Amino acid sequence: MSLPNTIGSSFAFTCFGESHGRCVGVVIDGCPTGLEISDQDIQTKLDLRKPGQSIVTTQRAEQDRVEILSGVFNGRTTGAPICLVIWNSDVRSSDYEKFLNTPRPGHADYPAIVKYSRMNDYRGGGRFSGRITAGFVMAGAVAEKLLVSTLSLKIFAYTVELGGLKTDPSKFSFEEIIRSRYSNEVRCPDSAVAQRMKDLIVEERGKGDSLGGVVECTVLGLPVGLGEPVFSSIESEISKAIFSIPAVKGIEFGSGFAGARLKGSENNDAYSQSENGQIVTKTNNSGGILGGLSNGMPLVFRTAFKPASSIAKSQESVDLSTGKDTSLVVPGRHDPTVVPRAVPVIEAMASCVVADLAIRGGFVPKVLKRN
Amino acid sequence: MSLPNTIGSSFAFTCFGESHGRCVGVVIDGCPTGLEISDQDIQTKLDLRKPGQSIVTTQRAEQDRVEILSGVFNGRTTGAPICLVIWNSDVRSSDYEKFLNTPRPGHADYPAIVKYSRMNDYRGGGRFSGRITAGFVMAGAVAEKLLVSTLSLKIFAYTVELGGLKTDPSKFSFEEIIRSRYSNEVRCPDSAVAQRMKDLIVEERGKGDSLGGVVECTVLGLPVGLGEPVFSSIESEISKAIFSIPAVKGIEFGSGFAGARLKGSENNDAYSQSENGQIVTKTNNSGGILGGLSNGMPLVFRTAFKPASSIAKSQESVDLSTGKDTSLVVPGRHDPTVVPRAVPVIEAMASCVVADLAIRGGFVPKVLKRN
Amino acid sequence: MSLPNTIGSSFAFTCFGESHGRCVGVVIDGCPTGLEISDQDIQTKLDLRKPGQSIVTTQRAEQDRVEILSGVFNGRTTGAPICLVIWNSDVRSSDYEKFLNTPRPGHADYPAIVKYSRMNDYRGGGRFSGRITAGFVMAGAVAEKLLVSTLSLKIFAYTVELGGLKTDPSKFSFEEIIRSRYSNEVRCPDSAVAQRMKDLIVEERGKGDSLGGVVECTVLGLPVGLGEPVFSSIESEISKAIFSIPAVKGIEFGSGFAGARLKGSENNDAYSQSENGQIVTKTNNSGGILGGLSNGMPLVFRTAFKPASSIAKSQESVDLSTGKDTSLVVPGRHDPTVVPRAVPVIEAMASCVVADLAIRGGFVPKVLKRN
Amino acid sequence: MSLPNTIGSSFAFTCFGESHGRCVGVVIDGCPTGLEISDQDIQTKLDLRKPGQSIVTTQRAEQDRVEILSGVFNGRTTGAPICLVIWNSDVRSSDYEKFLNTPRPGHADYPAIVKYSRMNDYRGGGRFSGRITAGFVMAGAVAEKLLVSTLSLKIFAYTVELGGLKTDPSKFSFEEIIRSRYSNEVRCPDSAVAQRMKDLIVEERGKGDSLGGVVECTVLGLPVGLGEPVFSSIESEISKAIFSIPAVKGIEFGSGFAGARLKGSENNDAYSQSENGQIVTKTNNSGGILGGLSNGMPLVFRTAFKPASSIAKSQESVDLSTGKDTSLVVPGRHDPTVVPRAVPVIEAMASCVVADLAIRGGFVPKVLKRN
Numbered sequence A, B, C, D: 001m002s003l004p005n006t007i008g009s010s011f012a013f014t015c016f017g018e019s020h021g022r023c024v025g026v027v028i029d030g031c032p033t034g035l036e037i038s039d040q041d042i043q044t045k046l047d048l049r050k051p052g053q054s055i056v057t058t059q060r061a062e063q064d065r066v067e068i069l070s071g072v073f074n075g076r077t078t079g080a081p082i083c084l085v086i087w088n089s090d091v092r093s094s095d096y097e098k099f100l101n102t103p104r105p106g107h108a109d110y111p112a113i114v115k116y117s118r119m120n121d122y123r124g125g126g127r128f129s130g131r132i133t134a135g136f137v138m139a140g141a142v143a144e145k146l147l148v149s150t151l152s153l154k155i156f157a158y159t160v161e162l163g164g165l166k167t168d169p170s171k172f173s174f175e176e177i178i179r180s181r182y183s184n185e186v187r188c189p190d191s192a193v194a195q196r197m198k199d200l201i202v203e204e205r206g207k208g209d210s211l212g213g214v215v216e217c218t219v220l221g222l223p224v225g226l227g228e229p230v231f232s233s234i235e236s237e238i239s240k241a242i243f244s245i246p247a248v249k250g251i252e253f254g255s256g257f258a259g260a261r262l263k264g265s266e267n268n269d270a271y272s273q274s275e276n277g278q279i280v281t282k283t284n285n286s287g288g289i290l291g292g293l294s295n296g297m298p299l300v301f302r303t304a305f306k307p308a309s310s311i312a313k314s315q316e317s318v319d320l321s322t323g324k325d326t327s328l329v330v331p332g333r334h335d336p337t338v339v340p341r342a343v344p345v346i347e348a349m350a351s352c353v354v355a356d357l358a359i360r361g362g363f364v365p366k367v368l369k370r371n
Helices: A039-049 A094-100 A109-116 A123-128 A130-151 A174-180 A191-206 A234-242 A339-360 B039-049 B094-100 B109-116 B123-128 B130-151 B174-180 B191-206 B234-242 B339-360 C039-049 C094-100 C109-116 C123-128 C130-151 C174-180 C191-206 C234-242 C339-360 D039-049 D094-100 D109-116 D123-128 D130-151 D174-180 D191-206 D234-242 D339-360
Strands: A012-017 A023-029 A082-087 A154-162 A213-220 A248-253 A271-273 A279-281 A299-305 A315-319 A324-328 B012-017 B023-029 B082-087 B154-162 B213-220 B248-253 B271-273 B279-281 B299-305 B315-319 B324-328 C012-017 C023-029 C082-087 C154-162 C213-220 C248-253 C271-273 C279-281 C299-305 C315-319 C324-328 D012-017 D023-029 D082-087 D154-162 D213-220 D248-253 D271-273 D279-281 D299-305 D315-319 D324-328
Touching: A012 A130, A012 D023, A012 D082, A023 A130, A023 D012, A039 A130, A039 A339, A082 A130, A082 D012, A094 A109, A094 A123, A123 A130, A130 A154, A130 A339, A154 A174, A154 A191, A154 A339, A174 A213, A213 A339, A234 A248, A234 A299, A234 A339, A234 B234, A234 B248, A248 B234, A271 B324, A299 A339, A324 B271, B012 B130, B012 C023, B012 C082, B023 B130, B023 C012, B039 B130, B039 B339, B082 B130, B082 C012, B094 B109, B094 B123, B123 B130, B130 B154, B130 B339, B154 B174, B154 B191, B154 B339, B174 B213, B213 B339, B234 B248, B234 B299, B234 B339, B299 B339, C012 C130, C023 C130, C039 C130, C039 C339, C082 C130, C094 C109, C094 C123, C123 C130, C130 C154, C130 C339, C154 C174, C154 C191, C154 C339, C174 C213, C213 C339, C234 C248, C234 C299, C234 C339, C234 D234, C234 D248, C248 D234, C271 D324, C299 C339, C324 D271, D012 D130, D023 D130, D039 D130, D039 D339, D082 D130, D094 D109, D094 D123, D123 D130, D130 D154, D130 D339, D154 D174, D154 D191, D154 D339, D174 D213, D213 D339, D234 D248, D234 D299, D234 D339, D299 D339
Parallel strands: A271 B315, A315 B271, C271 D315, C315 D271
Antiparallel strands: A012 A023, A023 A082, A154 A213, A213 A299, A248 A299, A248 B248, A271 A279, A315 A324, B012 B023, B023 B082, B154 B213, B213 B299, B248 B299, B271 B279, B315 B324, C012 C023, C023 C082, C154 C213, C213 C299, C248 C299, C248 D248, C271 C279, C315 C324, D012 D023, D023 D082, D154 D213, D213 D299, D248 D299, D271 D279, D315 D324
16 A cells, blocks of 8 residues: 555556656556457557657657567466566756756756655656656556456547637537547647647747646446445545646546536436436536446546646746755756646556456456457 | 555554444554544544534534544553544434435435445445544544644645635635634635625525535645655545545645646746745645645645535436336435535545655654653 | 555455453455354354363453444445454453563563553553454454355364374364364364373463464365465465464465475375366375465465463563563463464464455455345 | 565565566565665675576576666665566477476466466466566565665575485574575585585486475564564564465474474573673574564574475376376476575565565665765
8 A cells, every 4th residue: 555656456557767767667467367468559559648749749759669578478468467668768868967956846856855865866857757657658558458358448538628728528429539539739629629729839838838738538338336435436546546647736527626616406417217228317417426436427537737847938946055046947858738648648547547446346357258 | 555445554544334333433553652642632623523513514413422442552552553433323224225226316326236236234325424534533633643743734624615605715824724714614714705605505405405615725834755756646645535535526736727727937836945944935836746745835735525415305316126217305414515524524634644644754753752 | 565453455354452452353344245244153253262261271251242333234244344343351451560671581572662662552462462363253254254155165273283292184084173173172173182282281381381382274165276476375375364363483384394305206296187077186285275376175284383471480581670680470361372262263364365365366256146 | 455466565576577578577666765776786696596506406597687777876776666677588488388288286387277267478387487586586685785784684594404404503603604605506504414415406306306495594683673563573574475485385483383392481582681781582482573573683484495396207197178187297497496596585585574674664764864
């Protein structure tokens, strides 16, 4: 219960690696035996998160080619721990030493300096870099494959707000969202809004500034009763996972903060029977979760990302060696917003948590049958 | 990592008991040896959460007297597990059997029926009842005493929104909030708004309806560097704990969802040196957390509570035995809003998480010196 | 992974209580829903461990009546945590204060004084007392009921050596051992040897001395493949559990230490097919475990108990206040050997570990079907 | 609490890799920040375990060169997870497929086939190979460096019995044992006995047979009070770790099984004050552990290894495809005894457990001071 770099209990993973170290990797433990998995299954997901993809992301050029180091044999998982790594290559570390004296606003520099007595690897943000989420994506690719293979789940995230520009995803069917979410650089299912979001990013990047936004994630097909009570509620487990992604500052399920303004008679989701005999709710203010358990409706949650901390504008800081106030400009190649690249990361963490709960609840067996 | 009724790793607790069973209790493991703790220390906190306190809460009449069953000797913690219980008395269980056939909207009835094949204790909601948070409050009382004794922390929550009525807590000093938050039934530091909130609750209760709201929590005095990386970030650990409280549907830290609409240059908190030589930030959009670690500024988070699910109005449900749609009225004694009684629960869970991280980080020793 | 009073991950329990405190108890988490369990199921096991049963045990008179405080409803487990307690009554604490200054040889007094700065509950040994194993027996009763109900396992321990007197259990069939092991005070299936063991105990008690011994435990009916790899091998999990029993100083599986003197050609167990088509081994030097997993043969392990530390003879110690050597006589009512009362404790811990591994491996479902 | 490939809670490691896969590795989490560690520190330990070292080991030729992939920066640990790997090279996998049909006696083949439905990586034994202990040794090298640097501990194991040939280690001083234990191929401090052990190994290898033995391990310098109560006693934690080493079938602490034949008056260790004012015991039958905690005396435990399962002699097995009895000869390059190469593995696991308990108990800080 206490390993800060490990998450999950039945489908779990441990992550390692630094932004400018040798590599970034994960070790997955608990993946059922017999899952067919290939490099390409994982690479496809990594490519969605890869830096340098488009005008709205950092220009750091990494290939991010996955290598499977263990746990897969004859194209299937063996039940043994699965180690996956990508190797770092395009590293420019010279800029970072000065932040040991002048911490960047909005970054982990200052508390990390204090916590680790300046002995942490500060290059590129080290362990506090968003680059570690490449590991999350690799683990998530395995989790998602498992969930699709065994429970036919659909897990998909998409940008619903960026720099204050919003779309209403209820305008689109789930199928439309699934199909279109990766069709533009900002990963917004609403192509008109997406274009405005993109324009805004380019504009603010030009000014040396950055933007935040909100990503929604939906999971379709959850079995009723998935989730565990109390401290392992779906909300507890997902929020813990999501807040491990750098720049996340809020999460809400279903009607969330807006629901806090509704009355019970408005927010409660009435039950009815669907045409195929399923128990459904007429609305989904609960986001598919009651008492921490799935009620079989779509699991829906939204994640708030702060604007990226690294900006080209001059900022106020303190020179720790003298205690004097000073100013700072953060050089380097940065994302003007983390939102588009965070979309596959959210999908990955949602997949890992759901896979964990699915195995814990007995919805997925420990050994998969061969086809 | 997988026990759904246990939270924490260094200061941990396991909870047990049901709404209409014999008792509700917790076993705390990891509390440092030598903490002075009395029944009264715990009772004071329990009394803040007790049902039947005021017009805005349920009229169930429980004494909720704590009993310390283990782990305390000569008025001090011994290092052994601390078992704390309250006994249930005012139980009226006859009403609940019908919900096994006709699940209440907004409650855990339906997914619990499926998950446990109707064998869970459904009386009063069983394990899904808000009553289990009495256990959280007992554990939190010990955690808070520990944090006050060793680190002089201040942990306080307060209602900032109820039924759409809001206050802006920045109008008040921390001292004012600490002093006044329990001075009215809704636990809002703004007495004018509190009165309107109370009136609204009474009005909606009269209509058989319920309300939601938002509780803010602040922790003062955190040492810089408290928190662990990645999956044990302060946000990850607090959110996991907070979402275990029934009716919680959202959480945000610092500027949260609003911050997602700011630019980096607006949301980044500039550093400066305070008069006493401390490194501080001029704003606190981060909510005191950078990279998952405390930067020494006040930890601030807000929790969204949905309106209480139990309402007197007729609601639509399904008769599970026939599959036919039906309607349902939920009888019994219920809270028209959970928000006021949730305030001490939020404080308790915040205290438990911070105590856990404080011990993990080495900020609190395993054995306290005798005075 | 770090709670010292909790064991298990899928079928887990947390223990609390002290020898001379209010009670001794456990909270079981993870027991499948739907197991029929009664007070009497647990009491039957507790009675086998109860003090004051016979001439070979302590004369402390405790009723040790179990109370089920949570997790059982309508005679079945609900999936919620199961809290079980017994209340202490026959407590004589006056004698123990002096051991704070003059630690008893063979007891935990001295390291506990140092570890807890004299703030632990020292009365009756506090948490270091064998009395906490009453909690293990309560948890084990539930685990054993689960394993018998679902997998028809047989779990039985028995004394094979006491004070140097040995029996060879291979002289008896499993059925004979199961039937006869509780038929005499020393829990030895060999009635002739049992009588000599008993005589020896009485003799040494008369001299103010104590005895140790060896308990063997057998589990029949394990499914092939039960157990998890590496750190959760059957041997790892059982040994961790068994060494939590006070006075245990050794454990061996199958041929154990004697097997270390054999050649591979002698110690390897040859496979063959039994008449009913099962794969069996002709010998069982592995104790039913290969690679940490069950091979379907009987699981066999032996546990070495040191002679009870509390003896009436004068012993050498140190006066911690002066640093001078001194002598000490331990008064009170003590077991002249812990072996007979440890037999049901071994069965209990074996049951808990096997239940945990059975659930982890998917051999037992999370929800049992109603009959 | 449930990850089978992870051990420890404060100093923990997760292992991965297979005998004939790409690599064997570990990820250490929780190592304090600021420990100076080099490739060479780890390589020195790996070399002690390396195959092909001498006439008494397998002739598989692996370089076993460690690579530090993460967690070390500027020659010091950073507080981030430390990934260490060795790459496999001298792999001959063709022989193993037949064991899927005809399981080798004494190996994990049969239960693994059943557990994983023949989908585990069987080459070279896969995860059940002793080769995974190379990972243990890498983790142990870091743990030992930590314990030496901070607490000046001495951790050393040595062969005390092999093929029935014994030495009495009490004939040698600790310094002699430390100095001489790696001076011969069998790692026995008694050079005369070592020669006979070696001769016996060579003789039995010639006959196609194998031998077992007993390794003793001593840890000097433990602080009084190290260890945690109940399920995290020193014995519980060490035994769990030691039984994860393939071929281990028994463990005993202090007087162990022999102590079970002593009387309390003989086995209790009398206290006295040493010349330098320390509280010591005149004997050490407890193996330095009372109530699961260190009493400051040398921690002593012995581990029984069965004879290596892979022998050249013909053995009886079953053809799983036909169910008929058959015979089997295991080809390949095998250790005629695992004992000599297990000595550094025992040291490694002892180091990891003690490091974990030292951090949990607050005996080692989270951040080490720079020299």
